[in-house]
Amino acid sequence: MKRKIKLVFHCEFSMKRGPQMTSKLRELDRKFNGEKYPLLCYPELYLLEGGYKNFYEHFIDYCEPKHYVNMIHKDHKLEKKSSLKMH
Numbered sequence: 001m002k003r004k005i006k007l008v009f010h011c012e013f014s015m016k017r018g019p020q021m022t023s024k025l026r027e028l029d030r031k032f033n034g035e036k037y038p039l040l041c042y043p044e045l046y047l048l049e050g051g052y053k054n055f056y057e058h059f060i061d062y063c064e065p066k067h068y069v070n071m072i073h074k075d076h077k078l079e080k081k082s083s084l085k086m087h
Helices: 017-032 051-058 074-083
Strands: 006-009 044-047
Touching: 006 017, 017 044
Parallel strands: 006 044
Antiparallel strands: none
């Protein structure tokens, strides 16, 4: 039996990067399977509601490390600048 792959996208709040990546993968999947519509390689794409921040607040037992640092924290300043340049 063939396993179905389920992909879950997220960013801190699932408001920009997570939705962008979900949409981009769906767009590429549609192009790849153009002649075989509605066939998709990844039919099950999900966006984590509320982002990682919300998930962490409700399901900390599933998170490693057990310490959440938000995106505006000074330690993420350079990382944030480079990741937000995504088109």
